[in-house]
Amino acid sequence: MTALPAPGPRRLGLVIDLDICVGCHACATACKSWNGGGAVTAPLTDFDPYGAAPDGVWLNRVHGFEVAGPAAPDGMTLHFPRSCLHCADAPCVTVCPTGASYKRADDGIVLVNPDSCIGCKLCSWACPYGAREYDMAEGVMRKCTLCVDRLEDDRLPEAERQPACVMACPTRARSFGDLADPASEVSLLVAARDGRDLMPDLGYRPTNKYLPPRPRRGETAALPEAGAHGGAADGVADGRAVAHPHPQDAGLAPPRGFWRLVDRLLSL
């Protein structure tokens, strides 16, 4: 049971676009809401929820970082949703002494059977991504299920048979699909946008991919020094803005007529 199954026909997972995630936590709260009452992971216990030090089990957490790199030499805000990556080589499954932690052969989803989990926490030690959280009240481990109870519920409209976090995302930063199928929408996204693995050096081969942020306005990925300051060229090409005297206005036409008046009033 805890031996990993042979790779199946499908590898269901998420593609998360770090370029357009605004860090609103809608995915995290939608996840908590669905799975706190769902068929697989409920309850996701909260402790002292309205007190001074609230704590609880969440299957998805959104971090906010300030980062700098070639895409933004002067720094940028990066919102980073973190949940189970449903790894191809998932040691959280193989370390499990009871068989409660398992990977589904057909679609690669990693699940915990709460009825046979003994709460030894070793799987959470084996996960570098912090995907598993222990429920102190229930004495068992909890993790993202990719909302299997949505995917397989044929009473739901076809369009809603996807994870709650994907449904909730207001900026469509999250996409769900089969990453084993090179023609799927998610696979095409990964190919077009250089989708990344987290901590690839550990060799866990995560299924979920993260799309890196595009270069900020006024910067270019290849030549960060070229667009650092000044420059007269205007416009956007291939999603990458070239240097602009007012980077925040790059790509926008100057307002005219009535809107110019509004712009002036707002600028007072």
Next chain:
Amino acid sequence: MHPAASVILFTTLSGAGYGLLGWLAAAALAGGALPQGPAAVALVLGLLAVTAGLLASTFHLGRPERAWRALSQVGSSWLSREGALALLTYPAALLFGYDLFVWPLGGAWPAIVAGVLLLLCLATVAATGMIYASLKPIPAWRHPLVVPGYLLFAAASGALLLLPLDLAAGGRLQPGLGLAAMLLCLLGLAAKAFYWGSLDRQSGRAGAPQGAALGLPELTAMRPLDPPQGQPGYLQREMGFRVARKHARRLRRIAAALAFLAPALLVLLAVLLRDPLAATALAAGAGLSCIAGLLCERWLFFAEARHVVADYYPPSP
């Protein structure tokens, strides 16, 4: 990693117990059996230490009543293997006792039983070490000396528990057992010093930039802005444990002194002394000192080990 009392007691006590049982079996194999009285005390003490350790480990479980399920995945899980080997050691130890105290088994059987017991003790301790050594997200535990260390510390503490029993019964295993205990203490000290040394040289994840946690190894800077939650959660409590460097240094010195240096000196004195009572007392002191030192060493083993999930919770500058 959070240094949980249950896991510290489990690894230290069961290690000492298997060490003691292993030495008992090794002595029988070498033909230098203890007299029945001390041998019985050693067997009971060994089984008690092992049982206390295993019981302590169940306190780490959220659902201890389901602990039996942990024996089902020996094909993939080192925790499962450790549990299965630990349970197999009981019938081997009981058969060993049956041969000694109840009905001597004929022919080659006593040697076979002692050999099997010795191998099971070694295998169980090695499996305990592998539970930790197999975890890639904790680089400190991937050190090649983790499993040999567990074996060394179990052998040293086991020898130091058997020594007073042997000295009380006239010292039939001397000077071999005393010398072995001293040598194991010095080897243990060397192994631990080497491990601590490489721990100090290891910063973060070897060869991996901080941004790799976000899939962005090209990042040149990364600092937390909005944490995902207002209060530390399970991940920070379980995996984010940090011990101040100053405290760690002091505890390392205490562990080294109690677990290895003091026992080695006490054993040297005990072996040199002519008075059996004083020698026994010194050896017993060496055993207790070693266990206390190993508890401290084991606390550090967890407290100083950094889990890579900490990359998602970098300290604010």
